[in-house]
């Protein structure tokens with residue numbers, strides 16, 4: 001009687017802690033299934049075919065998680081993405097982010113438009129965005145991203161409609177011509 005009581009107690013105790021732990025490690029396969037709905041805009045495997053939808057493939061997992069949470073909380077404003085992110089659980093966000101981060105973003109062909117001026121202007125960006133602009137920790141990858149998307153984000157940071165920590169003052173120091181040259185260069189990487 002006492003032994004079975006302790007057995008039951010142990011089982012309840014263990015299940016309480018396994019169910020109560022908030023977020024488990026990322027499940028890429030589950031993320032892939034949940035990410036099907038994203039491909040309508042972000043392209044197959046998150047490789048965007050449209051200038052206005054960012055690539056998610058090859059993006060930093062931690063950055064994707066932060067952005068999905070920012071759409072949920074309203075810190076980052078975009079009606080389409082706010083409704084897409086609204087019902088995702090913390091675990092789903094982790095899974096989806098790990099899935100997209102696990103995909104290699106290969107550019108089909110290098111743009112012939114590589115802009116040397118833009119190249120010189122991104123030197124100061126690489127300390128945070130990684131030496132090849134492929135991101136680092138929670139700093140997003142910029143290399144190979146859609147140029148029109150990058151331009152829109154830099155203008156949003158500049159006019160403060162997107163809050164981005166250090167990016168607001170960095171973008172406000174860039175002229176529109178700087179931005180055009182920078183995004184052309186980054187998109188070509």
Ligand code: HEC
Nearest residue numbers: 035037038040041052053054064067068078080081084096
């Ligand atoms: C109806 C089209 C649409 C669908 C479907 C969609 N998105 Fe988006 N997504 C967008 C747009 C547009 C943006 C750019 C928002 C902006 O300009 O700030 C975006 C941006 C993002 C960003 C920010 C990327 C960055 O580089 O900062 C993430 C992360 C994201 N989407 C994840 C998802 C996920 C995950 C799904 C599926 C659950 C999804 N999206 C489904 C349209 C869509």
Ligand code: HEC
Nearest residue numbers: 122124125128139140150153154163164165166167170182
């Ligand atoms: C001090 C570190 C730092 C430096 C330097 C920096 N960035 Fe950023 N950047 C960030 C952070 C942090 C974010 C994510 C902001 C957020 O949470 O929305 C970001 C986001 C961005 C984004 C949005 C990416 C996306 O997918 O939506 C762009 C574009 C960008 N940076 C461009 C630049 C450019 C161009 C430069 C150089 C002129 C630069 N950054 C320099 C820290 C930095």
